[in-house]
Amino acid sequence: MNILITGSAGFIGYHLALKILKTKSNVIGIDNVNNYYDTNIKKNRIKKLKQHKKFFFYKIDLSEYKKLNNIIKKNNINIIIHLAAQAGVRYSIDQPRAYFKSNLEGFFNVLEVSRHNKIKHLIYASTSSVYGDSKKFPLNEKNTTDFPLSFYAATKKSNEVMAHSYSYIYKLPCTGVRFFTVYGPFGRPDMALFKFTKNIINNKSIELYNHGNHLRDFTYVDDIVDGIYLLIKKQSKKTIPYEIFNIGNGNPKKLLDYLKYIEKNLNKTSKIKNLPLQIGDIIKTHSNINKIKKYTGYKPKTDIKTGIGKFIEWYKDYYKIN
Ligand SMILES: NC(=O)c1ccc[n+]([C@@H]2O[C@H](COP(=O)([O-])OP(=O)(O)OC[C@H]3O[C@@H](n4cnc5c(N)ncnc54)[C@H](O)[C@@H]3O)[C@@H](O)[C@H]2O)c1
Incomplete structure (x- = not known):
């Protein structure tokens, strides 16, 4: 199979590409490598992926429809x-x-190239x-999603409804x-784990919104990647194949407890600067993962203690900290 991953210089795209490259499939990655965060991190991810012979990378923006179309055809x-x-x-x-x-x-361009090239399966985040x-x-796929609190969420909800129309009209x-x-x-x-780790190591205070009382269903990246991979392997039997799945851990933790695990691992305490709840922020997330479990056998494997440990190990190695 030839699999295109958009956002392959990104965090999840990089890990997914690594997983797929262990199989027989080729991975074609595209990304505009924008500077929303340190581009060196994105470039280093691509550098690692390029060590694999079955990885091919194109630096393009999703707005470049013709280039995107040519990459897919070629x-x-x-x-x-x-x-x-x-x-x-x-x-x-x-x-x-x-x-x-x-x-x-x-996203519109992705839908358009998918229909014109008769893509067998479009999986989107x-x-x-x-x-x-x-x-x-716990949040179940059938819950209402009509009232997003941020524009980010509004665009993602829009993707879901745009995809529905393409699956219905163009199959x-x-x-x-x-x-x-x-x-x-x-x-x-x-994201919190990176910022907290960096500031604790550098003896800088960390900004804690809502006194760290948020609850988050923290999900380790390998579990997310496993979920996506199981969906790639599973073919839909529906005539109008359209599905939505939660991919989470199903076990929410307080941000403050997450921070405690980081402190414990680093063997250091943090200096906290408390900030109020930010507009657009959600107080609690907790996924119901029964649908993907039933459909694919998905089972998250990594708890936050182990996952945080793996992140800090990577962080120290990457930034050469003893
Ligand atoms: N990380 C999370 O906790 C999380 C949670 C929910 C959803 N998501 C979604 O999962 C996906 C991957 O997230 P991530 O954490 O890997 O983020 P990321 O920012 O690390 O990766 C996204 C990549 O997309 C690239 N990109 C952005 N706009 C582009 C454009 N116009 N053209 C080409 N490339 C472009 C960026 O350069 C980046 O490398 C995103 O769609 C995100 O919204 C992530």
Whole structure:
């Protein structure tokens, strides 16, 4: 199989590419390597992926439709895993246009190339943020997602409904995957685990929103990747194949407890600067993962103690900290 991963210089795209490269399939990666966070991290991920003979990379933006179309034709792509997006809830408050461009216009181009090239399966990233302020826990795919709290979530919810129309009209097999707070080695510098670890090591204070009372269904990146991979292998039997799945851990933890694990692992305490709850932030996420379990046999394997340990091990090695 020839699998296209959009956002392959990104955190999840990199890990997914590594997993697929262990199989017989070729991975064709695209990414615009934008500077939302340190581009060296993205370049180093690509460098590692390029060590594999079955990995091919193109630096393009999702808005470059013709180039995208040519890459798909030239590489005989069967499956697209669409992970490229402007991520981050807080950044969407100041920069909504970046989300409009990558997540709406960009996603439209992905749908268009998929239909014109008769792609067998389009799997695209959505987010737990689409549940907004839903209080029906654990969050199940049938819960309402009509009231997103951030523009980021609004673009992801839009992707789900756009995909539905393409699957209905053009019979394009589409699967949306709602990820729950993903963490792990080579993770994103804008996310809590990276920021906390960096500041604790450098004796700087950490910014803790809502006194760390958020509950998050932290999911280790290898579990997310396993979930996606199980869905790649499973073919839909429906005539209008359209599915949405949560991919989470199913075991939420308080942000403050997450921080305690980091402190314990680093054997250091943090200096905390408490900040109020940010607009657009969700207090609690907790995934119901029964649907993907039943459909694919998905089972998350990594608890936060182990996962945080693996991240810190990577961080120290990457930044050469003793
Ligand atoms: N990490 C999480 O906790 C999480 C949770 C829920 C959903 N998601 C979603 O999963 C996907 C992957 O997230 P991630 O954590 O790996 O983020 P990431 O930012 O590390 O990866 C996204 C990649 O997409 C690329 N990109 C962005 N806009 C592009 C464009 N217009 N054209 C080409 N490339 C573009 C970026 O350069 C980046 O390398 C995203 O769609 C994100 O919204 C992530």
